[in-house]
Amino acid sequence: xxxxxxxxxxxxxxxxxxxxxxxxxxxxxxxxxxxxxxxxxxxxxxxxxxxxxxxxxxxxxxxxxxxxxxxxxxxxxxxxxxxxxxxxxxxxxxxxxxxxxxxxxxxxxxxxxxxxxxxxxxxxxxxxxxxxxxxxxxxxxx
Amino acid sequence: xxxxxxxxxxxxxxxxxxxxxxxxxxxxxxxxxxxxxxxxxxxxxxxxxxxxxxxxxxxxxxxxxxxxxxxxxxxxxxxxxxxxxxxxxxxxxxxxxxxxxxxxxxxxxxxxxxxxxxxxxxxxxxxxxxxxxxxxxxxxxxxxxxxxxxxxxxxxxxxxxxxxxxxxxxxxxxxxxxxxxxxxxxxxxxxxxxxxxxxxxxxxxxxxxxxxxxxxxxxxxxxxxxxxxxxxxxxxxxxxxxxxxxxxxxxxxxxxxxxxxxxxxxxx
Numbered sequence: 001x002x003x004x005x006x007x008x009x010x011x012x013x014x015x016x017x018x019x020x021x022x023x024x025x026x027x028x029x030x031x032x033x034x035x036x037x038x039x040x041x042x043x044x045x046x047x048x049x050x051x052x053x054x055x056x057x058x059x060x061x062x063x064x065x066x067x068x069x070x071x072x073x074x075x076x077x078x079x080x081x082x083x084x085x086x087x088x089x090x091x092x093x094x095x096x097x098x099x100x101x102x103x104x105x106x107x108x109x110x111x112x113x114x115x116x117x118x119x120x121x122x123x124x125x126x127x128x129x130x131x132x133x134x135x136x137x138x139x140x141x142x
Numbered sequence: 143x144x145x146x147x148x149x150x151x152x153x154x155x156x157x158x159x160x161x162x163x164x165x166x167x168x169x170x171x172x173x174x175x176x177x178x179x180x181x182x183x184x185x186x187x188x189x190x191x192x193x194x195x196x197x198x199x200x201x202x203x204x205x206x207x208x209x210x211x212x213x214x215x216x217x218x219x220x221x222x223x224x225x226x227x228x229x230x231x232x233x234x235x236x237x238x239x240x241x242x243x244x245x246x247x248x249x250x251x252x253x254x255x256x257x258x259x260x261x262x263x264x265x266x267x268x269x270x271x272x273x274x275x276x277x278x279x280x281x282x283x284x285x286x287x288x289x290x291x292x293x294x295x296x297x298x299x300x301x302x303x304x305x306x307x308x309x310x311x312x313x314x315x316x317x318x319x320x321x322x323x324x325x326x327x328x329x330x331x332x333x334x335x336x337x338x339x340x341x342x343x344x345x346x347x348x349x350x351x352x353x354x355x356x357x358x359x360x361x362x363x364x365x366x367x368x369x370x371x372x373x374x375x376x377x378x379x380x381x382x383x384x385x386x387x388x389x390x391x392x393x394x395x396x397x398x399x400x401x402x403x404x405x406x407x408x409x410x
Contacts (some may be wrong), residue, residue, distance in 0.1 A: 001240050006357055008221055013179045014178035014179060014180075015179075017179055033329060035179075037179070037181075037207075037210075037211045038210055038211050038212075038213055038228065039207045039208075039210035039218075039238070039241075040237075040241065040268060041176065041207065041211070043177065043179045050352070051350070051351060051352060052267060054267040054271075054401075055267045055268060055270065055271030055272075055350055056269050056347070056350050056351060057268070058241075058267075058271050058272055059271055059275065059343065059346050059347040060273070060276075060347055061272055062241065062243075062272065062343050063340070063344055063347050064342050065241075065245050066245070066336075066340055066342065066362060068213070068242075068341050069245050070305070070336035070339065070340065071363060073336065074329075074332060074336060076365070076366065077363045077364035078363060078364070078365055079204045079361050079363045080363065080364070081361075081362045082359065082361040082362065083359065083360050084344040084347070084348060084358070084359045084370075085354035085356075085357055085358045085359070086348040086353040086354035086355055087147060087353075087354040087355065088352070088353045088359055089348075089351070089353035089354075089389070090353070091344070091347055091348055091351055091353065097284060098179045098181070098211075098257050099179075099211065104353070107361050108180065112200060117357075121348055128295065129375040136393045137204065
């Protein structure tokens, strides 16, 4: 049995990552985003001019791994999404088997809408990986 | 002669289609799959390649990357060490080991890997970003039982008024010193160490994205949602059951933050 026949749709994963990122970037006040593997490899990225991809990806993957490893150390359940806000905007981070989805929003970004869109994106990624999770129908249901 | 050369080229092209790929070809294809997030197929090709060329450094490096992508830290570490045996200054292998040391909260091991990676490759952006991040860390997050002692005013839980539904309330200084916790000593130190590490890495990520200093955070897991509040000196973390409304959690965290600052005599 070939690897391709074990889990359908693997060949379409790269396309799916780019599509997910493009969907996130359509949200008002979202400035950029990237999909980064747990080892720091950038799989897809679209960032504003002036923000270098590799350093941000390295830090985001490190943050994602600390959230995963820390939860494990504290015997908590694994994190699936996080956000960190500063005076000028917010970094959203979602965990998936392929790695982490990172979204950058400015200070006016609709946090609830991005969280919901991120949950949808993560469910899609999990589906591409062979496991799917439930997503609320609207941001208000979260 | 031209005709013979043409025949030879055609013959090479035909046989290359039927000949099994060599290790270099397998690794090249594995790397392409890896870049598309097709880690399982990449791992199969790397395993095939390493059977053909067991000492190939590229193969072992790819194997390490894939183990990291699958969150298999032990095997990744072994593969990176294998690469370094052949090339002690391999920047990617050094970066990989630095990242693993960071995960293990072993800052003393992490820093030399980054320094060495940048010694010959000063324009290595990922290593530079991590080096700049850890450079600002005064000390490593302390091991259990070795945390620096808090010397400020003692805090009374009844004056802080943590919310009834909240749990795992912890207040720490940004250097990892535990200021207050609702939990026992050992659990409190572990929690403070994690909260401090999240604060440090999240702060570096926000700064790198040009967004400023960390003020708030929310971490959602299957069974709980944790809220963070911080300034340049203090970090507060508080967890609620997973079904908490985000607005309520933010409000309660803000109240607890205000009470904590007041009790510590810190201006908001």
